[in-house]
Amino acid sequence: MSWLRALKETARSGLKIERRRLEPLIAVRGAAGLALVIGVCLAFFGPVVAASSAFGAFQAAIATFQRSWRPRPVLALVSGASLAVSTFLGYLTGSHVLLFMALLVLWTFVAGLAWAAGPTAGIIASSNVAIMLVTITLPTSVAEAALHGTVIAFGGVVQATLIVLFPVRRWGAQRDALADALAAEADYARRLRHEPVAEFDPVPLMTARSAAAVTPRQARHRPAELHGSRGVAERIRPVLASLADPGMGVPDEGPERDRVRELLAAAGSVLDAAARAIRHGDPVRIAAPAVAIPKTPDTRELLGGPARRAADRLGVLLADVIETAEGEGTKEEQAEATEAADVIAPHRRRPTLLRLVPVVLRSMRAEIRPGSPILRHAVRVAVVVAVGYLLGVALPFGHGYWAPMAAVMVMRPEFSQTYERSVARFGGTVVGVFLATVIVQAAHPGVGLSAVLAVVCALLMYLLMRTGYAVAQACISAYVVFLLGMAGDDWSQTVLERVVLTLVGGLLAMVSYAVYPAWETPRLRNRLGEWLASDGRYAASVVDQYADPAERGRDDVRAALLATRTARIAWQEAVATAQHEPVRNRGLSRAAADDTQHVLAQFSRAAMLMEAHLPEGGATPLPAAAQFADALRRATEQGAKDVRERRVPCWGAVREALAQWDEEDRLRGQAADPVVRNGAGLLLETLEEFSRGLDGSTAGPAGADGAGRN
Numbered sequence: 169m170s171w172l173r174a175l176k177e178t179a180r181s182g183l184k185i186e187r188r189r190l191e192p193l194i195a196v197r198g199a200a201g202l203a204l205v206i207g208v209c210l211a212f213f214g215p216v217v218a219a220s221s222a223f224g225a226f227q228a229a230i231a232t233f234q235r236s237w238r239p240r241p242v243l244a245l246v247s248g249a250s251l252a253v254s255t256f257l258g259y260l261t262g263s264h265v266l267l268f269m270a271l272l273v274l275w276t277f278v279a280g281l282a283w284a285a286g287p288t289a290g291i292i293a294s295s296n297v298a299i300m301l302v303t304i305t306l307p308t309s310v311a312e313a314a315l316h317g318t319v320i321a322f323g324g325v326v327q328a329t330l331i332v333l334f335p336v337r338r339w340g341a342q343r344d345a346l347a348d349a350l351a352a353e354a355d356y357a358r359r360l361r362h363e364p365v366a367e368f369d370p371v372p373l374m375t376a377r378s379a380a381a382v383t384p385r386q387a388r389h390r391p392a393e394l395h396g397s398r399g400v401a402e403r404i405r406p407v408l409a410s411l412a413d414p415g416m417g418v419p420d421e422g423p424e425r426d427r428v429r430e431l432l433a434a435a436g437s438v439l440d441a442a443a444r445a446i447r448h449g450d451p452v453r454i455a456a457p458a459v460a461i462p463k464t465p466d467t468r469e470l471l472g473g474p475a476r477r478a479a480d481r482l483g484v485l486l487a488d489v490i491e492t493a494e495g496e497g498t499k500e501e502q503a504e505a506t507e508a509a510d511v512i513a514p515h516r517r518r519p520t521l522l523r524l525v526p527v528v529l530r531s532m533r534a535e536i537r538p539g540s541p542i543l544r545h546a547v548r549v550a551v552v553v554a555v556g557y558l559l560g561v562a563l564p565f566g567h568g569y570w571a572p573m574a575a576v577m578v579m580r581p582e583f584s585q586t587y588e589r590s591v592a593r594f595g596g597t598v599v600g601v602f603l604a605t606v607i608v609q610a611a612h613p614g615v616g617l618s619a620v621l622a623v624v625c626a627l628l629m630y631l632l633m634r635t636g637y638a639v640a641q642a643c644i645s646a647y648v649v650f651l652l653g654m655a656g657d658d659w660s661q662t663v664l665e666r667v668v669l670t671l672v673g674g675l676l677a678m679v680s681y682a683v684y685p686a687w688e689t690p691r692l693r694n695r696l697g698e699w700l701a702s703d704g705r706y707a708a709s710v711v712d713q714y715a716d717p718a719e720r721g722r723d724d725v726r727a728a729l730l731a732t733r734t735a736r737i738a739w740q741e742a743v744a745t746a747q748h749e750p751v752r753n754r755g756l757s758r759a760a761a762d763d764t765q766h767v768l769a770q771f772s773r774a775a776m777l778m779e780a781h782l783p784e785g786g787a788t789p790l791p792a793a794a795q796f797a798d799a800l801r802r803a804t805e806q807g808a809k810d811v812r813e814r815r816v817p818c819w820g821a822v823r824e825a826l827a828q829w830d831e832e833d834r835l836r837g838q839a840a841d842p843v844v845r846n847g848a849g850l851l852l853e854t855l856e857e858f859s860r861g862l863d864g865s866t867a868g869p870a871g872a873d874g875a876g877r878n
Contacts, residue, residue, distance in 0.1 A: 174750040175587065182588035183595055185636040193336045195630035198229035201327040203623045209319055215615050219655035220255070220306050220316040222619075223299050224248050225323030226626055226647070230295065232331065233633060236288040237341065237379050239386070241328035242521060247292050248324015251303075252317040254296045258304040259313035269554060275300070276553045276576060280546025281532040283581055289528065297553065298576045301569035302648075306655065342394055345379035347447035348372045349401050350489070354439035356405070360412035361429045364420075367769050368405060370733045376401070377730075381518040393446050397492045401439075404485045406780035408435060411478040413777060415846060418475045427470045431479055434461040438486045442493035452493050462486055474781055474843050481780075541686035545581040552579065552680045556673050563672075565665040574673030579680075582688075584748040586681050589637055590674035596641025597670045604646040608653065618654035622647050688742045689751040695739045696756070696764060697808035700817075700858070702728070702735040703768055704804020707775035707851055708797040710782070714844045715794035717783040725779060732772055739765065763861030771854040778847040790841075792829035796848055799825035807855070816863045819855045826852055 205225040209218035231247035232240040254275065261268040279297050283290035303320065307313040337343070352372040359366040376398045382390060410416050411428055418424045437458035445452040462483035471479050519527060535542040553572040560568020574597075578589035604621075607613075613621060629643035645666065706728035713725060743761060799821045807817030826848055833845075 171750040174583075174748060177748055178584050178587035179591045181584070182590070182592035183636075183638050185639055186634075188634040190631055190634075191336070192631060194233075195627055197330050197334055197336065198232070198327065198630045199623055199627035201225055201229060201323075201330045202626050203619075204330075205319075205323045205326050206619050206623065210615070210619065213315070213319070215619075216306050216655045217312075217316060217319055218619070219651050220303050221319035221323050222622065222651055223303055223323075224251055224320030225327055227251055227292075227295055227299055228324035228327040229626075229630060230633075231288075231292050232327065233630070234288040234291055235341075236286075237381065237518070238288075241331045243288070243292075244324050244328040244331065246324075246521070247295075248321045248327070250292065251296045251299055251324075252321035254300040255303040255320055256313050256317040258300045259307050259316075260310065262304050269557070272297075272557060272572075273550045273554050277546045277550040278532075279576070280549045281535060281542060282528075283545060284531040284535045284542045285528040294549075294576050294579075298573040301557075301573045305569065339391055339394065342379045342390075343447050343449070345372075345376045346394060346397055346401075347443040349376035349398060350439045350443035350446065353401055353404055353408070354436040354443065357408050357432045357436040357439065360408060361432045364412040364414055365770075365773070366412075367773070368409070371737060373398075373402060373405070374733055374737065383518050383520050386518070391449070393449070393493055395492070397442065397446065397489065400485055400488045400492060404435070404439075404482070404489070406776045407478050407482050407485060408432065409773065410777050410780035411475060411482060415850070416474040416478065416777070416843070417472065424470050424475070427464075427467060428475070428479075430461050431467070431482060434458040435482060435486060438489060442489045445493045452490055454490070477781060541581050541688075544684060544686040545579070548680045548684050549576060549579045552576075552676045556676050559672060559676075560669055563669070565669060567665050568669065570666055570669035571673040571676070574670040575677045578674060579677045581686065582745055583681055583685065584745065586677055590678050592636070592638035593641050594667075594671055594674050596638040596643075597645045598667055599638075600642035600645025600647075601649060601666055603642070604649040607646075608649070613650070613653070615654050618650045622650040622654065625650060687746075687749050687751045689746040689749050692739075692742055692746055692756050692761065693812050693814065695735075695742045696761075696768075697811040699732070699735040699739045699768055700811060701805055701808035702732040703772050703775070704801055704807070706732045706772065707778075708801040708804075710775050710778045711793050711797035711800065711844065711848065713782050714778075714790045714841070715792075715797060716789055717787040722782070725782075729779075736768075736772070760862055764858055767854050767858040767861055771851060771858070774847050774850040774854060778844055781841075781843045783841075790844065792832045793844060793848075796822070796825040796829055800851065803855075807858075811862065816859050817855075819852065819859065822852050822855060 202222060202225045205221045206218050209221040225248075228244040228247045228251075231243040234243065236243060257271060258268070258275075261271045276297050279290070279293035282293035303316060304313075307316045349372040352369070356366065356368045380394075380398050411418075412432060414420055418428050434457070438454055441452050441454040441458075444450070462479075467479055468476055535546075537543065552575045556572035556575045557568065560571040562568075574593055578586060578593050580586050580589065607621065611617065625643050625647035629640050629647065632643065633640040649666075706725070709725045709728040713722070743765070803817070803819055803822045807819070810817040829845075829848070
């Protein structure tokens with residue numbers, strides 16, 4: 169993609185306004201907390217201190233809107249406390265330019281590294297730097313700086329208290345994540361009726377898994393219907409795929425296929441009903457036919473072999489879905505059931521806030537390495553903020569902090585997000601400042617009316633922030649104008665300054681990414697190789713279960729499955745990011761990326777079908793399967809290396825292991841389980857198709873070792 173086209177795409181995306189589900193009660197709660205903080209501080213300390221407290225309460229409320237599974241009060245407290253510390257330290261060094269610049273660069277660099285701990289940590293840390301640049305200009309002494317820091321932290325406490333006293337949809341984010349996972353599987357079941365080999369996007373299941381991690385305190389208060397449903401949903405997916413797949417013995421048409429379609433439709437209805445019940449906390453309501461179809465007596469007569477086993481298991485799992493979604497029983501019974509379930513399958517532990525600190529530090533330290541996109545972002549944003557601050561001071565405008573503030577708020581580790589937000593921030597700033605200017609000229613508001621207008625702007629921002637960054641920025645710009653006007657700032661002086669310095673900050677952010685980029689396009693082959701290797705380990709773990717059936721080996725299969733999902737999502741995100749980068753193709757064409765992605769999805773699906781029919785612990789071992797699994801694991805590891813080094817993988821070892829397996833079966837006069845044998849053959853076919861899809865993207869000839877042969 170050329171630079172011109174990339175700029176057009178990012179500008180269009182940045183200014184896009186989307187229709188999203190609004191959350192008015194949460195927005196009103198955040199605005200009420202802000203109004204309470206401003207009112208108290210105006211009454212006791214005056215408008216300047218009230219402005220500082222307003223920034224703390226405003227930012228604390230924004231932190232609670234971030235996508236995080238942490239309790240919202242914790243996010244508000246962390247945001248308020250960290251901003252209070254930033255403000256106090258910033259003021260202590262503010263009178264010494266060199267010392268303040270050193271603190272600013274260090275603080276911004278750490279904020280850039282905070283993205284290693286996730287988007288929520290990165291956004292809170294970046295916002296702290298941006299707001300600190302404003303709040304340190306308000307105090308006039310160390311004692312006042314301490315007071316300003318205290319009221320900023322007080323704003324976070326107020327927002328956290330309101331969340332505790334007036335909860336809105338308690339456990340709502342976790343309910344939505346689990347309901348989305350069940351709804352995705354319901355949609356998958358319906359699609360399988362008409363497309364028996366349809367693909368499934370594991371993102372909803374991964375999101376539900378992240379949401380299921382709880383602290384010990386959360387585990388004691390979690391609703392019963394949120395415990396266990398995700399595990400059942402995970403087990404249903406391979407059963408649905410196995411039931412629908414023609415390779416499992418059900419022909420494309422006929423009475424058997426009709427019964428399979430009925431079972432899939434019933435599964436979709438049950439899963440949808442469970443999703444609705446969990447999302448809203450209501451009883452499960454299922455149509456009578458959806459309950460009756462899995463229990464139809466002639467199902468076992470129509471279906472045989474793997475299809476019959478899948479149908480029987482589906483009926484059991486659907487009953488489990490209904491039972492767990494109901495969450496029935498007294499609190500004591502639910503607690504006993506939860507405790508018993510945790511003995512069998514302990515809940516995922518989320519570290520407490522104090523225990524999370526070393527985890528975050530390790531994540532940040534791990535990114536201090538050559539080639540790390542997070543490290544490049546941290547260096548980039550630290551330099552830009554320092555340059556922006558110096559430019560703001562040098563320009564004859566005053567309020568020079570607006571340039572670095574704009575830069576740190578728009579900069580992200582990715583190219584497209586940085587450019588989108590730069591354009592959106594400038595456009596939103598122009599609109600917000602213009603509207604605020606018109607209102608001020610017409611009404612000439614005093615301290616009280618300015619405070620009211622600031623709260624109204626905050627309410628609009630909380631309500632509309634998910635519709636687009638440009639809309640949110642327009643509200644924030646007006647909010648800052650009214651708030652600084654309340655503190656005694658000359659509003660007319662801020663109009664031109666804010667627009668020009670915001671433009672300077674956005675341009676610095678955009679230029680910095682062009683000069684010191686962290687492109688995803690050159691790393692596509694690495695991502696593809698990682699996905700191939702993880703798929704190979706997952707498939708090998710499944711085949712190993714047939715070689716040595718044991719319940720303890722199921723943990724290895726589960727871990728390998730989670731790893732391959734993570735690698736798949738990393739690849740998909742990398743491809744989506746690379747599509748908007750102004751970087752020439754470097755060895756992997758778009759067609760090759762599409763072909764190999766489709767093939768690896770089919771490879772993982774073949775392994776999943778085999779997982780759906782894993783033998784019980786006492787089943788007869790298949791020694792030949794162990795040799796095939798070992799060959800598969802070694803070949804995919806080498807294949808990943810070949811992909812990274814721009815060679816086409818060779819699968820001769822896998823082909824030989826499969827031929828030896830067939831020879832051993834022939835000598836024994838006993839055929840292997842058709843599920844595992846057909847699955848192994850399908851794994852080899854998809855690997856060979858992967859090489860054919862990759863072959864067209866390789867610029868040079870294969871290596872001398874013959875890696876280009878199929």
